[in-house]
Amino acid sequence: MSLxxxxxxxxxTSKIYRKVMMVPPTHYDVIHQNLNAYMDCSRPVDKTxxxxxxxxxxxxxxxxxxxxxxxxPEPGLVDMVFSANAAVVLNNKALISKMAAxxxxxxxxxxxxxxxxxxxEVEELEKTGKEYMFCEGNAxxxxxxxxxxxxxxxGQRTAESALEPVRDYxxxxxxxxxxxxxxxERFYHLDVAMAPLCLGHIMFYPxxxxxxxxxxxxxxxxxxxKLVAITEDERCSSLVIPSLSQTETRQLL
Numbered sequence: 671m672s673l674x675x676x677x678x679x680x681x682x683t684s685k686i687y688r689k690v691m692m693v694p695p696t697h698y699d700v701i702h703q704n705l706n707a708y709m710d711c712s713r714p715v716d717k718t719x720x721x722x723x724x725x726x727x728x729x730x731x732x733x734x735x736x737x738x739x740x741x742x743p744e745p746g747l748v749d750m751v752f753s754a755n756a757a758v759v760l761n762n763k764a765l766i767s768k769m770a771a772x773x774x775x776x777x778x779x780x781x782x783x784x785x786x787x788x789x790x791e792v793e794e795l796e797k798t799g800k801e802y803m804f805c806e807g808n809a810x811x812x813x814x815x816x817x818x819x820x821x822x823x824x825g826q827r828t829a830e831s832a833l834e835p836v837r838d839y840x841x842x843x844x845x846x847x848x849x850x851x852x853x854x855e856r857f858y859h860l861d862v863a864m865a866p867l868c869l870g871h872i873m874f875y876p877x878x879x880x881x882x883x884x885x886x887x888x889x890x891x892x893x894x895x896k897l898v899a900i901t902e903d904e905r906c907s908s909l910v911i912p913s914l915s916q917t918e919t920r921q922l923l
Contacts, residue, residue, distance in 0.1 A: 688735075688736060688737060689736065689737045689738070689739055690731055690736050690737070690738050690739065691738075691739045691740075691741055691753060691756075691784075691788075692724070692727075692728060692738050692739070692740060692741070692753060693740070693741045693742075693743050693750045693751050693752075693753045694721065694724055694740065694742075694743060694751065695717070695720045695721055695724050695743075695751040696721075696743045697743050697744070697745055697746065697747065697748055697750070698715060698717065698720050698743075698748055698749070698751045699715050699717075699748040700713070700715055700748070701748055702748075702749075702771070702773045705749075705771050705773070705774075706855070706856075706858050707855045707856045707858070708856075720751075724751070739788070741753060741756075741780075741781065741784045744777075744780050746776075747774075747776060747777050747780070749771075749773075749774050749777070750777050750780070752809075753781075754807055754808045754809040754859075754861060755767055755769065755774070755777075755806045755807045755808075755809050755859075756777065756778075756781035756785075756807050756808075757781060757782075757785065757807050757808065758805065758807055758808055758810075758811045758836055758839075758840075759785075759790070759807075759808060760840045761840060762789070762790055762791060763790060763791045763792075763793070763839065763840060764781075764782075764785040764790045764791070764792050764793070765793050765794075765795055765805075765835070765836060765839050765840075766778050766781055766782045766785070766792060766793065766794040766795060766796070767781075767795060767805055767806050767807040768794075768795040768796045768803060768804050768805060769804065769806060769827075770804040770806065770826075770827040770828070771827070775796075778794065778796060782794055793839055795832070795835065803829050803831050803832055803835070804827065804828055804829045804832065805828045805829065805832035805835075805836065806827045806828050806859060808861075809823075809859035809860065809861045809862075810822055810823040810824070810827070810828045810832075810859055810860045810861070811823075811836065811860070812860050812861055812864060812865070812866065813866065814866050814870060814872065814891075815866050815867065815868060815869065815870050815871075816870070818846065819846055819847075819848065819890055820842060820846060820847045820848070821847075821848050821849075821850055821860060821864070821887070821890075822836060822847060822848070822849045822850070822860070823849075823850050823851075823852050823859060823860025823861075823863070824849055824850070824851055824852070825851040825852040825853060825880075826852045826855060826857070826858040826859070827858050827859060828859075830849065830851075833847065833849050848886050848887070848890050849883075849886070850864075850879055850883040850886060850887060851879060851880045851882070851883045852878055852879065853878070853879065853880045854877060854878050856878075857875065857877075857878035862878075863875050863878035863879070864878075864887075867898065869896075870891070870896050871896045871897070871898055872887070872891060872896065872897055872898065873898040873900055874887065874897065874898070874899060874900065875899070875900050875901075875902065875904075876899050877902065
């Protein structure tokens with residue numbers, strides 16, 4: 671990813687969002703093989719380096735005007751650090767995720783408790799009673815630069831059927847939410863395949879999506895000039911996933 675694109679993504683974040691919820695990698699480890707295409711239990715985690723990287727990210731966000739709120743990690747829940755998966759969050763409401771990855775499902779109770787204590791209205795997708803309605807939070811729910819459009823990723827870790835409950839819970843106009851199918855297991859969440867930039871531009875990796883979803887994306891944006899296609903090596907990890915309240919904007923990371 672070029673420095674120009676990375677800077678644009680960060681500036682977009684700092685202009686719209688004010689607070690970021692983060693979970694430190696205190697208990698982070700790779701103990702579950704094949705949760706995604708990159709996990710390898712034979713390679714030990716450098717926990718000191720992981721904490722240094724996390725602190726560097728936190729400090730960078732703070733330096734650009736974003737406050738950070740900390741959700742304390744739970745022993746044994748090694749992936750809580752990936753807190754964008756915790757819930758879909760918007761307008762001071764949190765729809766707690768139902769994880770497709772079995773080892774991560776116990777995270778949901780802890781995240782639900784954190785959101786309640788933070789003053790959010792909370793609903794739990796697990797309680798819908800629909801066994802296969804998986805949705806992995808704001809990692810799959812990506813807005814455009816001015817929050818007038820929302821993109822929901824599905825096909826890898828989130829079910830297509832999650833679109834309706836997400837849209838209904840947040841009372842979103844059906845014409846403002848677009849579903850995008852992810853077809854490459856390396857791009858298992860939408861936020862590693864696309865990221866909104868300033869002024870309505872969207873950075874994305876075309877190979878992550880099927881043909882119909884690419885057409886949907888082009889039609890939604892309305893201008894090819896605003897779509898910034900990147901290469902596989904430049905694929906993005908989004909920093910711009912919002913959670914809005916009346917007086918402040920929060921974000922999961």
